[in-house]
Amino acid sequence: MPKSKRQAKILELISNGAVETQDELTALLCTAGFDVTQATVSRDIKELGLVKTASDGGAYKYFQSIQTPKLSSRRIDLFKGAVVSVDSAENIIVIKTISGSASSAAALVDTLKEPAILGTVAGDDTIFVVVKDKSKVDHVIERFNSYIN
Secondary structure, eight states, X not given: OOHHHHHHHHHHXXXXXXOOOHHHXXXXXXXXXXXXXHHHXXXXXXXXXXXEEEOTTSOEEEEEOSSOXXXXXXXXXXXXXXXXXXXXXXXEEEEXXXXXXXXXXXXXXXXXXXXXXXXXXXXXXXXXXXXXXXXXXXXXXXXXXXXXX
């Protein structure tokens, strides 16, 4: 399965329960049908910016940092390689990607923490980006293009 689906599953797993170790996360992914190794999970954790912290009960668990993660060159390269086109209609930006890459590309959009963006929805090869005010659409598109070019 594609990395984007695996990483989306990782985010789902850590949000739905306390995952304490990489081995536990690897086992959960294998149970969910992903053929992964601990080394792959380790790289995914780093790329997703996951951190480990003590939960209320004192056990450690993974969570996605609420701090704005740095835009890694790897994430920018993924966005650049995935995006086929960017267009808009009113206050909605439509980003077309290669098949299976929309979730990964949308991760960069979400990482931007752009105040003009209300939210994103990613499918298989399309991302809808809702912009608060249509006067900000060109600014947001320029920002996306700066990562593509």
